[in-house]
Amino acid sequence: xxxxxxxxxxxxxxxxxxxxPDGSAPLAQVATENGHPDHRMFGLATFLVADGMTFAxxxxxxxxxxxxxxxxxxxxxxxxLILPTINTVLLVLSSFTFHRAAKELRHDQLGACRxxxxxxxxxxxAFLGGQMVEYFSLPFGLTDNLYASTFYAxxxxxxxxxxxxxxxxxxxxxxxxxxxxxxxxxxFGVEAAELYWHFVDGIWLVLYGILYLL
Amino acid sequence: xxxxxxxxxxxxxxGLQPEGWLRxxxxxxxxxxxxxxxxxxxxxxxxxxxxxxxMIRVELVSPISDFISRExxxxxxxxxxxxxxxxxxxxVVNGAFGNYxxxxxxxxxxxxxxxxxxxxxxxxxxxxxxxxxxxxIAGAAQSGWTAYPPLSLTTPAAGQVVWILSVLLLGGSSxxxxxxxxxxxxxxxxxxxxxxxxxxxxxxMLGTSILVVLSTPVLAGTLVLLSFDIIAHTGFFNPALGGNxxxxxxxxxxxxxxxxxxxxxxxFGLVSEILPVHARKPLFGxxxxxxxxxxxxxxxxxxxxxxxxxxATPPWMRxxxxxxxxxIAVPTGIKFFNWLATLWGGKIAxxxxxxxxxxxxxxxxxxxxxxxxxxxxPFDIHVHDTYFVVGHFHYVVYGGTVFVIFGSIYHWFPxxxxxxxxxxxxxxxxxITFIGFNLCFAPQHWLxxxxxxxxxxxxxxxxxxxxxxxxxxxLLMAVSTLPFLINVFWSAFSGRVAGDNPWNALTPExxxxxxxxxxxxxxxxxxxxxxxxxxxxxxxxxxxxATGREIWSSGQ
Numbered sequence: 001x002x003x004x005x006x007x008x009x010x011x012x013x014x015x016x017x018x019x020x021p022d023g024s025a026p027l028a029q030v031a032t033e034n035g036h037p038d039h040r041m042f043g044l045a046t047f048l049v050a051d052g053m054t055f056a057x058x059x060x061x062x063x064x065x066x067x068x069x070x071x072x073x074x075x076x077x078x079x080x081l082i083l084p085t086i087n088t089v090l091l092v093l094s095s096f097t098f099h100r101a102a103k104e105l106r107h108d109q110l111g112a113c114r115x116x117x118x119x120x121x122x123x124x125x126a127f128l129g130g131q132m133v134e135y136f137s138l139p140f141g142l143t144d145n146l147y148a149s150t151f152y153a154x155x156x157x158x159x160x161x162x163x164x165x166x167x168x169x170x171x172x173x174x175x176x177x178x179x180x181x182x183x184x185x186x187x188f189g190v191e192a193a194e195l196y197w198h199f200v201d202g203i204w205l206v207l208y209g210i211l212y213l214l
Numbered sequence: 215x216x217x218x219x220x221x222x223x224x225x226x227x228x229g230l231q232p233e234g235w236l237r238x239x240x241x242x243x244x245x246x247x248x249x250x251x252x253x254x255x256x257x258x259x260x261x262x263x264x265x266x267x268x269m270i271r272v273e274l275v276s277p278i279s280d281f282i283s284r285e286x287x288x289x290x291x292x293x294x295x296x297x298x299x300x301x302x303x304x305x306v307v308n309g310a311f312g313n314y315x316x317x318x319x320x321x322x323x324x325x326x327x328x329x330x331x332x333x334x335x336x337x338x339x340x341x342x343x344x345x346x347x348x349x350x351i352a353g354a355a356q357s358g359w360t361a362y363p364p365l366s367l368t369t370p371a372a373g374q375v376v377w378i379l380s381v382l383l384l385g386g387s388s389x390x391x392x393x394x395x396x397x398x399x400x401x402x403x404x405x406x407x408x409x410x411x412x413x414x415x416x417x418x419m420l421g422t423s424i425l426v427v428l429s430t431p432v433l434a435g436t437l438v439l440l441s442f443d444i445i446a447h448t449g450f451f452n453p454a455l456g457g458n459x460x461x462x463x464x465x466x467x468x469x470x471x472x473x474x475x476x477x478x479x480x481x482f483g484l485v486s487e488i489l490p491v492h493a494r495k496p497l498f499g500x501x502x503x504x505x506x507x508x509x510x511x512x513x514x515x516x517x518x519x520x521x522x523x524x525x526a527t528p529p530w531m532r533x534x535x536x537x538x539x540x541x542i543a544v545p546t547g548i549k550f551f552n553w554l555a556t557l558w559g560g561k562i563a564x565x566x567x568x569x570x571x572x573x574x575x576x577x578x579x580x581x582x583x584x585x586x587x588x589x590x591x592p593f594d595i596h597v598h599d600t601y602f603v604v605g606h607f608h609y610v611v612y613g614g615t616v617f618v619i620f621g622s623i624y625h626w627f628p629x630x631x632x633x634x635x636x637x638x639x640x641x642x643x644x645x646i647t648f649i650g651f652n653l654c655f656a657p658q659h660w661l662x663x664x665x666x667x668x669x670x671x672x673x674x675x676x677x678x679x680x681x682x683x684x685x686x687x688x689l690l691m692a693v694s695t696l697p698f699l700i701n702v703f704w705s706a707f708s709g710r711v712a713g714d715n716p717w718n719a720l721t722p723e724x725x726x727x728x729x730x731x732x733x734x735x736x737x738x739x740x741x742x743x744x745x746x747x748x749x750x751x752x753x754x755x756x757x758x759x760a761t762g763r764e765i766w767s768s769g770q
Contacts, residue, residue, distance in 0.1 A: 039326045039401045046393045050431045057432035057465050061439070061450070064461050072456050142448060146456045149448040153439060 044192050048199045051161075055203050058157065059210060062150045066214075072145050079151075080137070084212050087130040088204065091162075094123035095201045098169070098194050108184045110176060117173040117190075120197070124166035131159050151211065158207055161200045168193040241336065243328035244732055248335050249314030250630060253623075255335075256306035259297050259342055264692060266294035271654075271688035274681045279671040287671035288356035289349060289373070295359030296377065299473070300384040301342045303615055307480040308426075309335065309391055311622055312419050314630070315487075316395060318723035319413045321404025321741065323733040326397035334390035341383035348376035358669055360466060363440065363451035363459045371444050378437045378444075385434045388476075392426030395419045404739050410504070413721050413745045414497060417504050418483025421511040425472040425479075428515065433469035436462060460525050467518035475514040477611055478578075479507060481618035482549055485571050488625050489553055490746045491719045492568040493560030497746040499552040506545035506552075513542045520589050524598045532591045539589035546582060550575065561749070566640030570621030573648050577613025581606055584659065599669070602662025608655045620647070620698070627705070628712030632728040635709060639701040643694055650690025657684045721745045 101116030140148040172189045175181050182190055237247050238254070269290045273281040282290065313331065317324055325331045348354045352372035357365045366374050399412070399420045440462065442448045449455025451462040490497045497503065519527055519535040527535075553575055562568060584606040588594050597603060620643070627635045657680040662668075666677045673681065715724040722742045726735050 036324070036328070037326070037402060039397045042401055043327055043330070043393050043397050046396055046427060047389075050389050050393070050427045052431075053428055054431040054435040057435040057468070058439075061436075061461050061465060064464070065450075065458060068461075069456060069458050142446060143455075146449055146458075149442070149450055153442065153448075153450075157435075 038188070040188055041191060041195070044195060048196065052199070052203070055157070055206075058150075058154055059206065062154060063210065065146055065150060069146055071147065079212055080134070081212060083130055083134050083137075084208060087127050087134075088208050090123050090127045090130070091201050091204050094120045094127070095198055097123060098197050102187075102190055102194050105176075105182060105187055105190055106184050110179070110182070113182075113190075114173055114176050117169055117176065121166050121169040121173065124162055124169065124197075128159060128162055128166065131155065131162075154207055154211060158200070158203060161203070165193070165197045165200050168196060241332050243324070243332055245313045245317050245325045245328065245331065246730060246734075248331050249310050249312070251335050252305050252309035252313060252338070253311075255338055255342070256302050256310060259301035260306075261695070262346065263294055263297035263302055264695065266290050266297065268688060268692055270294060271685040273671055274673070275685050277673050277675045277678055277681075282671075284671045285353075285356060288358075288369075288669070289354040291669055292355045292358050292377070293345065293349060296345060296355075296381065297342070298611075299359060299477070300381060301338065301345075303477045303611060303619075304384075304388060304473070305338055306619055307477060307484070307615055308388070308395075308419070308422060309338075311415070311480065311484060311626070312391070312395055314626070315413075315415060315723055316398050316419055317402070318726075318730075318734060319416045319721065319745075320399060320402050321407055321722060321739040322398065322402040323735075323739070325394050326402050327394050330390050331394050334387045334394070337383050337387035337390075341380045341387070344376060344383070345380040348373050348380075352376065360470070361437075361440065362466075363443065363457075363462050364453060366440065367443055367452055374444055375441060378441045382434055382437055385430045385437075388426050389430050389434075392423035392430070395423040396427065399423075404741060406741050407743070410501070411743045411745070413483075413742075414486035414500070414503055415480070415483035417507050418479045418486070421507040422476050422479045424511055425476050425514060429469040429472040429476075432465055436465040436469075460522070463522050463525055464519065467521045468515075471518040471521065472514045474607075474610065475510055477615050479510065481574070481615040482507070484618050484622045485553065485574055487721060488567050488571045488621055489556045490748055491625070491717045491721075492563045492565060492571075493557050494749045495556050495558075495560040496748055497552070498555035498558075499548070500746070502548050503552055506548045509545035510542060513538060513545070517542060517589075520594070523591050523594045536589050536591055540586060543582065543586050550579060565624070565637055566635070566644055567621045567625040569641065569644045569648075570617045570624065573644070574614055574617040574621065577609050577617060577651075581609030581613060585610065597662050599667055600662035601658040601666045601668055604668050605655045605658030605662060608658070613651055613655070617647070617651075620644075623702075625717070626723075627702070628716045629723055629728050629730070631706050631709075632712055633705050633707075633709035634712045634716060635705045636701050639697045643697040643701065646690050646697070647694040650687045650692075650694055652687070654684050654687025654691060657681075657687075720747055 097116050098120045101113045101120060104110075104112040104116060135152075140151075142149060142152045172182070172193050175189060237244070238251055240247075242248060242251070269282060270287070273279065273287055273290075275281075279287065313325065345354070353370055355361065355366070355373040355377035356369040357374065361374065361377065399416050403409075403412075439448075439450045443450050443452055443457070447455075449457035451457050451459050453459055486497055486503065489495075517535055517539045519531055520539045523532055523535075557572075584602070588597070588603065588606060624635055624640055627633070661677055661680050661684075664677070666673050712728050714726065714728050716728075717724065720742065722740055722745070723730070725740045725742070
C-alpha cells in the first residue's frame with residue numbers, strides 16, 4: 001500500500017481523480033457496448049468455470065461410484081470404442097475448423113469464415129448423430145444399473161452442451177450473412193461461440209478418458 | 215485533463231424504464247434499484263421463514279405433536295430452512311448490499327452486466343412463490359433443506375421435485391450474481407483504483423462470488439441427478455438400486471459448506487465497513503483482512519465432510535477434515551482481532567448500526583467456538599443431528615449474518631432513502647432482538663448436549679422447560695420485527711432528512727447525494743484511495759509501515 005495520506009476526522013478528503021502518470025484515458029481502451037464497458041468475454045469465461053464445476057461434480061460422482069460401488073452381476077461394462085473414438089476425432093477437428101473460421105473473420109474474409117462455421121456446425125451435428133447411433137446400439141438403458149445411469153447422465157449432459165453449441169454456431173453463421181454484423185475486430189458472437197465450443201470439446205476429452213478408456 | 219468516467223447514456227432506450235416507485239416492480243437495470251428489490255423481496259421471505267419458525271417453536275412448546283401433524287412439521291422445517299437460506303440470507307447479504315454498494319466501491323456507474331443482474335433478481339420471486347405454493351398445492355418437501363436421499367426419495371415426490379426446481383432457479387440466480395460481482399470488482403474498477411485500496415466489502419464479495427461460482431454448480435448438478443432418481447427411478451443415490459447415498463452427501467456439502475461462507479463472508483465485509491465509520495478509526499490490519507478472506511475461501515472449499523462424520527467416513531477423512539476445519543479458525547480469528555483492534559480506543563458511537571455489529575462479534579465468536587468443537591470427531595458424533603447443531607448454526611447465521619443485515623440497514627438506510635431511521639426505535643429493536651435471539655438459541659445447546667434430536671416434532675418430556683424458554687425467545691424475535699417495520703415505514707416518509715453523508719464516512723457511496731442519482735454521480739466518479747482514513751492527523755502515521763503497537767500508542 002502507498003503511504004497514508006493526510007485526512008482529518010470530520011472532512012472526507014478523498015479527492016477526484018488525478019491524471020494517470022502517462023496522461024492517458026484508460027477507459028478509452030476498453031471496448032464498450034452501447035456506452036457500457038464490454039466484459040462479456042470475461043463473464044462467459046467465468047460462467048464456463050461454473051459450468052465446468054458442474055461437470056467436475058458429475059466426474060467426481062462417477063469416479064466415486066466406480067471406486068466404491070461394486071458392479072451388479074451381469075452388468076455391461078466394456079464399451080465399444082470405435083464409434084466414440086471417431087466422434088472424438090470429429091469434435092477435436094471441429095475445434096480447429098472453428099479456430100480457422102475465427103481467423104478468417106479477423107482477416108475480413110467473411111465468406112470463408114461462414115464456410116468454416118458451417119463445416120464446424122456440420123462436425124458438431126455429426127458428433128451428435130454418432131452419439132445417437134451409439135445410444136441406440138447400447139445393450140443397456142437409463143435405469144438398468146448405476147453405471148448405465150451415470151453413462152447416460154454424463155454423455156447426455158455433454159450432448160446437451162454440444163447441441164447448444166451447434167445451435168450457437170448456426171446462429172452466428174446466420175447472423176454473419178448481414179454485412180457489418182461481425183467485423184474483423186468486433187465479433188463477440190463468434191468469439192463467444194468459439195470459446196464455448198472449445199470448452200465443450202475439452203470436457204469431451206476428459207469424459208472420453210474416464211468413461212471409455214479408464 | 216480529466217480521466218473520470220464519462221457520464222453514460224442509459225443502456226436501454228429512454229422511456230422503457232419506469233420512473234418513481236414503479237421501477238421497483240420493473241425489469242430495472244439500475245444496480246441500486248435491483249439492490250433494493252433484493253432487499254425488499256428478501257425481507258418478505260424473512261417474514262415467511264419467520265412465520266414458519268414460529269410454527270416450529272409453537273409445536274415444540276409441548277412434548278407431544280399437538281399443534282401441527284408430524285408430516286406438516288416436516289414440511290414446515292424444510293421450508294423454513296430453504297426459505298431462510300436461499301431466499302433471505304443469500305439474496306440479501308449478497309444480492310441486496312452487493313448490488314447496491316459494489317459499483318460505488320469500484321467507482322463504476324453500474325454492474326458489469328446490468329441485464330444479467332436484473333435476470334438474476336427476477337429468478338427469485340418465481341422460485342420463492344413456487345416453493346411456498348408447493349405447501350398449499352401438493353404438500354411441500356419433507357426431507358429438510360439437505361434433502362438427503364433415501365429420505366428425499368421416499369417422501370412424497372411432488373413437493374420434492376418442486377423444491378429441486380426452486381433451488382435450481384435460486385442457484386442459477388446466485389451464479390449469475392456471482393459472475394457479475396467477479397467481473398465488476400476485477401474489471402470495472404475506476405482507473406487509478408488499486409485492488410488493495412478497495413473497501414473490504416469488495417474483497418468479501420469477490421471471495422464469496424468465487425465460492426458461488428465454484429460450488430453452486432455442483433449442487434445444481436447433484437439436484438438434477440436427484441430429480442432423475444425421483445422422476446425416472448434411476449439409482450444414483452438410491453442404495454436399493456445399487457446407488458450410493460453418501461456420494462450425494464459429499465456433493466451436497468461441497469456446495470453447502472461453502473454456502474456458510476457465502477452467507478457470512480459478505481457479513482464480515484459489511485461489518486468491516488460499519489465499524490470504522492462509527493468508531494472513527496481506520497480499519498485495523500487491512501492487508502491481513504484481505505488474506506484472511508482469501509484463506510477462508512480456500513479452506514472453505516476443503517472442509518465439507520465435517521458435516522458427515524457419522525456417514526461412515528473413513529478415519530483418514532475424519533482426520534483430514536477435522537484438521538482443515540480447525541484451520542479455518544485462524545483466518546477467522548485474525549478478522550475478529552482486527553475488528554476488536556479497530557474498536558480499541560475509538561470514539562465509539564453506540565447507535566443501532568454499531569450495536570448490531572458488536573452483537574454480531576459476540577454471537578459469531580460463540581458460534582465459531584461451538585463450530586470448532588463440532589469439527590472434533592468425538593464430540594461431533596455425540597451431538598450430531600441434535601439441537602446443539604441447531605443452536606450452533608443459528609448463532610452463526612442469525613446471530614452473525616442477520617444481525618449484520620439489520621446493522622447494515624441502519625447504516626445505509628440514509629443512503630437508500632435520504633432519511634435517517636429513528637435511533638430510539640432502532641435501539642429498542644436491537645434490545646429485544648438481542649434478548650430474544652439469545653433466549654431462543656442458547657438453551658438449544660443444552661438441549662442438544664442432553665440428547666434432544668433435531669427435526670422431530672416430539673421430544674422427551676424432560677426437555678419441556680428449556681423448549682418453552684426457547685419458544686419465548688422466538689416470540690420476542692417475532693415481536694422485534696414490529697419496531698423495525700414501523701421504523702422503516704415511518705422513517706422512509708417522515709424521518710429526519712439525512713443529507714449526503716450523515717456519518718461523515720469516507721467510502722465512495724457517501725460522496726454522492728442521498729439517494730444517489732441514476733449512474734451514481736452527477737459528475738466524475740471520485741477516486742477513493744483511503745476508504746478508512748478516519749481519525750488520523752495529517753502526516754501523523756504512515757499506515758503502510760506502522761505496526762499495531764504504534765497505532766495504539768499514538769492514542770487514536
